[in-house]
Amino acid sequence: MENILEIKNLKKSFGNSNFFKSKKSKIAVDNISFEIKKGEIFGLVGESGCGKSTTGNLISKLLNIDEGEIIYKGKSINGLKGQELKNMRKNIQMIFQDPYHSLNPKKNIGWILMEPLIIHDLYSKDERRKKILDMLDIAGFDESFLDKYPHELSGGQRQRVAILAALMCEPDFVIADEAVSALDVSVQAQILNFMKKLQNKMGLTYLFISHDLNVVYYMCDRIAVMKDGKIIEIDGAKNLYHNPKHPYTKSLLQAIPGRSK
């Protein structure tokens, strides 16, 4: 299987440069490298502040990298601007944590799902509506959802709409940044199942970012553990879980309550 994404020596720090003395910069992502194979679910796990979300933001180019390279399907996406950047966005998408703020409260579901198609000028007008209805169907929603507004939906429904919106342009690579962390347990299960179903149907590759080791172990084929901006360990999920090598990974696993012990 070839690599769909390669990260090489990625570095990002946040410093304060204002009128007064610039404060000491914090290194959020410290020289990390890894590869993600096409079709796999790659987990990035760590505690808050470890840099996993920043990594996701760097890959999706919501943030600019300081140093390093991001290679997507063999080509570097470092310096992309303008139309090239926009094209990249068709292929690399992101799902966020907070279902209550990830949809524009003033727009209905139909508009939200139509927007990516309009931005990238995909399909003809008639085809667009069909495409939206097809996507709604995968999530188990019917046509009536087109006119609904986010505040009329539950957290789980909103998250599903957010996922659909990310998939409207049929990306290959989706970054899920704590996509289920803010959901109730039973809703979380729905969304995880939904994500797996979509992966099968659309041939997606996921970068699954989370602080919850149980969820990451369940969903992912391979897992990278991050701490203080560095990658501590990368291994296949089963191996990492049952034979962790690094003491930090061991301590994380120890800390999980309950039945896993």
Next chain:
Amino acid sequence: MTIEIKNLNIYFNEKTKLQAVNNLSFNVKKGEIMGLVGESGCGKSLTSLAIMRLLRKNASFSGDINFLGENLLNLSAKEMTSLRGREISMIFQEPLTALNPLHRVGKQIAETLKIHTSLSKKERKEKTLELMNEVNLKDLEDTYKKFPHELSGGQRQRIVIAIAIACEPQLIIADEPTTALDVSTQTQIIDLLKKLNNKKDHSLLFISHDLDLVGDLCHRIAIMYAGHIVEIIEKLKDAKHPYTKCLLDAIPSPLHKGKDLYSIPGRVPTLSERKSGCPFAPRCPMAKEKCHEILPELLEKKDGHLVRCLYIYR
């Protein structure tokens, strides 16, 4: 019995009387750690606020809350204020907002002592340092002078716990105390709570949405759904109620690897959607016709195991 709740009902809105908590009954014994577990909207936080009489004005309630022989619902506001912090204390989810950002943390612990005890200023400081030591904080004198934003999440929560145990309360209510913390900090805080409970023999009502966590920590667990308690058990593996079992099947664990998680169809009903009969019936995989009509009682089926279901242990 430290606290016994009988037939607690909490309503919102005078006109429509939407019922958030239905006929809730449970108790917490002395020295026991009781878990109150459920998803959002089940009413667990409301229950804790009701015990503390901190519900908003638009909520009305009925029932009995017997704390050490006294019905809390009959106490005057003044009596209740004197009780809070001294006999019953609370630990909240977000330590950053539970602490006053403008006061040094040591002072905030001392303030509780000032309100409820007659210790002198010097004695209060000594006791505060003692408490800070008990909650495993380091560099006591230094930390005493810090402001909340200068501490880590785990340290802040320890301060909140120190305030909670300061006056040796009989009952501590912890509402999602570790939800905002990292996994490794969470373990430390849970261990701390265990240690304190062992040492001081107070009762701890631990509210959470995390079944596994509660299963680890608590002596008994009450599972809530849509305003009702549906099961009370001592060990998770003994769970019999369909909702509890569905939840256990929905939470990813190593046992689930490679399989689909159980996804409970539908969603938790909002206050206005709740109908008669068993609250879980619309989504229950085992529901029969009777379940939609009759609300089952919470019955003790086995020693210490209570279930609200018509078809378990039949």
Next chain:
Amino acid sequence: MNIKVKDHNLIIGGVILMFLLFIMGVSFFYLPHSVTEINTKLKLSPPNFSYLLGTDNFGRDILSRLMKGSQTAFLVGIISVGIGSSMGVLLGAISGYFGGKIDEFIMRITDAMMAFPGILFALMFISVFGVGIENTMIAIGIMSIPTFARITRSGFLREKELEYIKAARVRGASNFRIIYHHILPNVLSPIIVAATMSFSNAILAEAALSYLGLGVQAPNPSWGRMLSESQMYFMIAPWYTLAPGIMISLTVLSLNMLGDFLREHQKR
């Protein structure tokens, strides 16, 4: 949004405003008497059958002048709020969205504008560009730009960080699209409240400028001008002063009440 009896702001303010708008509407089609015809024999007559609110010092019908004046008042309100809000929202949006040096630059300018007393600015503007209703409207409009800019900017700062904006960016939305389709609809609420308040301020400002002789010029009627001209006759013809005074008060009151209602009922 259910309207309850408690919403006295909406009810009272709304009723008064409807009444005023009605008067203004009628004034386009019917005026009891000519607004400018001078009739010295009838000057300063008290309210009577044919001149319902009496006449002024030139014998002109006060009621008709009052009605025509309402057109001026609302025109000034609409144009100046239009100028202030369009410029202000634009500046605030750019400032709040892009941040950095642009933000600092725009904010320092608005700070300077706010530090300057509004009426004084209007006086200076008019003394440079001349008197009359057009310049009055422009001056008052410019005065209100900083308020709109600040409110818009703070709304943008708040919304910019929310996840649906990040989502839009990740989908490939352009800055314009994000500003116009995503953020702006979500910050409209406080802007609308500011617009109602600005409207009433504009009417007061116009009245003040006209009172000073700088706004609407004779013989065109304006409530402020009427107040000014009626001053010296107050003892002998109080109705002449009371009429425009009450009109100004009622208009400002109703607009403020509506503004309060809107502010209380804002979502978020």
